[in-house]
Amino acid sequence: MEKFLTDLETNYKLKSIKQLKNHDNEFYVEVAAAQFNAYCLALHKTFISTVMTMFAEEQKDHFIIYCGFAAEKMAAWIFVVLKVDKNKPEFPSIARQIYAANLFEREMREMFGLEPTGNPDGRRLRLHDEVWPEGNFPLRKDFGKEKDKALGEYRFSKVDGEGIFEVPVGPVHAGIIGPGHFRFSVAGEPIINLEIRLGFTHRGIEKLLEGKTVNEAVKLSEAVSGVSSVAHSWAFCQAAEKICGIKVPRSANYTRAIYLELERMYNHLAAIGGIALDVGFSQPAALAAIIKEALHQLNEKLTGSRFLKGTNVIGGAAKKISSEEEKLIWGTFSSLAKDFAELKEMLSGSVSFLDRVDTTGWLRKKSAEDFGVLGLSGRASGINFDLRQGFMPPYDDLDFKIATATTGDVLARLNLRLEEFAASISIIKKLLNSLSAETILAAKIENRAGFGLGVVEGARGPVLYWVSLNKSGKIERCKIVDPSFRSWQGLSYAVLDNIIPDFPVCNKSFDLSYAGNDL
Amino acid sequence: MSTLDKLITNCLRRGIVTRSIEAKEYELLGAELKGLINRRFARSFNIREVDTGSCGACEAEIIAANNPLYDISRFGVNFVASPRHADALLVTGPVSKNMVLALKKTYEAMPEPKFVISCGDCAFDGGVFLNSYYVEGGISKVLPVAFHIPGCPPTPLEIIKKLLTVLNKL
Ligand code: SF4
Numbered sequence: 001m002e003k004f005l006t007d008l009e010t011n012y013k014l015k016s017i018k019q020l021k022n023h024d025n026e027f028y029v030e031v032a033a034a035q036f037n038a039y040c041l042a043l044h045k046t047f048i049s050t051v052m053t054m055f056a057e058e059q060k061d062h063f064i065i066y067c068g069f070a071a072e073k074m075a076a077w078i079f080v081v082l083k084v085d086k087n088k089p090e091f092p093s094i095a096r097q098i099y100a101a102n103l104f105e106r107e108m109r110e111m112f113g114l115e116p117t118g119n120p121d122g123r124r125l126r127l128h129d130e131v132w133p134e135g136n137f138p139l140r141k142d143f144g145k146e147k148d149k150a151l152g153e154y155r156f157s158k159v160d161g162e163g164i165f166e167v168p169v170g171p172v173h174a175g176i177i178g179p180g181h182f183r184f185s186v187a188g189e190p191i192i193n194l195e196i197r198l199g200f201t202h203r204g205i206e207k208l209l210e211g212k213t214v215n216e217a218v219k220l221s222e223a224v225s226g227v228s229s230v231a232h233s234w235a236f237c238q239a240a241e242k243i244c245g246i247k248v249p250r251s252a253n254y255t256r257a258i259y260l261e262l263e264r265m266y267n268h269l270a271a272i273g274g275i276a277l278d279v280g281f282s283q284p285a286a287l288a289a290i291i292k293e294a295l296h297q298l299n300e301k302l303t304g305s306r307f308l309k310g311t312n313v314i315g316g317a318a319k320k321i322s323s324e325e326e327k328l329i330w331g332t333f334s335s336l337a338k339d340f341a342e343l344k345e346m347l348s349g350s351v352s353f354l355d356r357v358d359t360t361g362w363l364r365k366k367s368a369e370d371f372g373v374l375g376l377s378g379r380a381s382g383i384n385f386d387l388r389q390g391f392m393p394p395y396d397d398l399d400f401k402i403a404t405a406t407t408g409d410v411l412a413r414l415n416l417r418l419e420e421f422a423a424s425i426s427i428i429k430k431l432l433n434s435l436s437a438e439t440i441l442a443a444k445i446e447n448r449a450g451f452g453l454g455v456v457e458g459a460r461g462p463v464l465y466w467v468s469l470n471k472s473g474k475i476e477r478c479k480i481v482d483p484s485f486r487s488w489q490g491l492s493y494a495v496l497d498n499i500i501p502d503f504p505v506c507n508k509s510f511d512l513s514y515a516g517n518d519l
Numbered sequence: 520m521s522t523l524d525k526l527i528t529n530c531l532r533r534g535i536v537t538r539s540i541e542a543k544e545y546e547l548l549g550a551e552l553k554g555l556i557n558r559r560f561a562r563s564f565n566i567r568e569v570d571t572g573s574c575g576a577c578e579a580e581i582i583a584a585n586n587p588l589y590d591i592s593r594f595g596v597n598f599v600a601s602p603r604h605a606d607a608l609l610v611t612g613p614v615s616k617n618m619v620l621a622l623k624k625t626y627e628a629m630p631e632p633k634f635v636i637s638c639g640d641c642a643f644d645g646g647v648f649l650n651s652y653y654v655e656g657g658i659s660k661v662l663p664v665a666f667h668i669p670g671c672p673p674t675p676l677e678i679i680k681k682l683l684t685v686l687n688k689l
Binding site: 126127128130131132138143171172174175176177178179199200201202203204205207208219220222223224225226227229270283286289290292293296300306307309342345346349513514515516518 | 525526529568569570571572573574575576577578579580581582583585586587588589598600601612613615616617618619620621625641646647648650651652653654671672674
């Protein structure tokens with residue numbers, strides 16, 4: 001990597017101030033403000049990596065901004081680091097060159113009061129203007145009580161023209177679902193613009209994590225997105241374990257991966273059932289719900305939680321999978337195999353259903369790249385990125401291949417989910433076969449100061465936790481990125497030219513998390 | 520065989536799935552609940568659900584209570600799309616500041632008589648999100664709450680059990 005960076009700097013005429021290697025696969029390159037844009041752009045282009053995470057951290061006399069990229073071939077992470085003076089809290093925006101940075105920059109502005117100079121969109125994401133006065137930056141260390149100042153109002157982008165009308169929906173929706181505001185502009189039937197305003201479930205989790213011990217934080221990480229509790233808590237534990245130099249036994253990682261795949265399976269079924277239901281095809285929807293329930297009941301028997309909460313602890317897994325439990329898993333899988341085959345047949349055998357989902361909600365590869373849409377929705381549009389390939393050790397032992405598609409429509413996302421569901425079963429089988437009697441908890445668990453990144457490919461895509469711990473083992477800063485954060489923008493593009501009645505099915509095919517986005 | 524033929528054969532082969540649930544207790548509870556709803560609510564008890572910042576797991580369990588196995592609607596409990604059709608409001612989440620207004624408006628839109636049920640530990644007092652700068656810390660800070668369903672998240676079985684006690688006390 002060091003050599004790669006030297007070459008990069010000569011090729012692109014770049015200069016760095018300092019380079020730092022952290023743990024085995026994290027590299028931090030500090031640059032001057034004038035070099036920030038060019039450096040990020042060079043990494044973005046050479047790795048073809050989107051901005052995986054971008055965040056700020058407050059130090060005693062300055063802010064630090066990190067912009068993280070994934071170097072897939074080297075299975076490493078590179079962060080471009082920029083120090084920002086407290087008296088002049090601003091940094092050069094890179095959103096004009098790399099659009100995927102846009103939301104992260106807006107996030108830093110509202111949370112830290114750091115101005116991304118050159119970013120054209122000054123609107124806030126989570127701290128809604130109607131309830132949160134300007135000039136209160138919750139992630140600053142000196143943030144105490146909110147100061148009274150005038151409240152404002154959110155500006156929706158407006159589409160004007162003859163015959164164009166707006167359809168506002170939410171935040172409270174008709175179904176049992178999270179809150180979000182969707183504003184459609186339609187000309188006749190087709191949607192010509194969709195603006196999604198989120199943040200309604202903002203709970204201030206990143207701030208809540210500060211000052212907590214790592215053990216306390218695991219529980220909170222499970223509640224970031226409750227239907228991805230394994231992915232989130234694993235990513236957090238991974239980061240903390242890296243920092244503290246804890247060696248997680250192989251069996252523990254296998255156990256974690258088994259739970260992660262179980263989580264992926266029930267999530268995919270929820271989406272598959274939702275897709276069927278939202279076009280009024282209720283029988284497969286019911287069947288998907290039946291299989292999903294069988295999985296929740298299995299989860300409960302295995303871990304005591306239908307959502308696999310409490311399975312990850314710092315240092316490993318909370319509980320071993322016993323041989324009886326192994327039998328239980330095999331049993332459940334063989335009994336759901338028939339139902340699953342039937343579900344597939346029902347979906348693919350109905351011409352009228354296929355007609356509804358084929359070419360509906362098309363997300364072009366280019367748009368997906370621009371927004372940084374990864375995970376399942378990215379793979380459906382031809383972006384072959386999966387952290388399980390190279391970035392997550394337990395999967396290196398399996399000959400694991402990712403499933404991809406290129407068409408990027410509802411059908412592609414549906415088929416990928418069906419494929420990944422089947423793949424998860426075979427992954428779990430392989431993992432179970434190679435589970436050994438080895439312990440599942442690290443022998444030595446101690447606290448250390450430092451920082452590090454934890455990454456997990458959850459059901460919706462990459463979940464990233466960047467954590468910094470102080471000397472007493474408490475959290476100084478924790479940046480969470482749920483894949484939904486970038487993917488919601490993908491949805492707002494995918495629905496263009498579709499009709500509003502097809503919005504629910506497009507939405508379900510992405511199956512994004514409100515809670516994970518809003519933090 | 521055409522798709523329709525297949526569907527019909529499948530239905531006949533599979534039988535009534537709702538019966539295959541392991542918990543016999545559930546059916547007994549359900550029958551009791553149904554009787555109660557028949558008497559008190561003229562056969563249908565309508566709930567409007569609102570998420571004020573939940574992690575999503577509580578929603579997933581409420582949806583599960585509606586799946587073909589639990590199928591809570593056969594006991595007369597319906598989840599409705601509009602607050603105007605609702606007898607009760609079922610609220611999850613610790614109440615993010617952003618949801619205060621929407622929550623109040625939803626409640627106001629409901630016809631009288633009405634009551635509020637909070638669902639999940641964080642809806643009670645903020646739960647894991649307690650002391651955050653952006654949460655109100657429980658539904659009762661914003662609306663009068665008549666009953667609470669504890670759990671993080673409560674299972675579908677726990678939801679129906681609690682509903683039964685709730686309606687009994689009413
Ligand atoms: S009670 Fe628990 S499961 Fe329910 S929304 Fe709150 S944190 Fe999530």
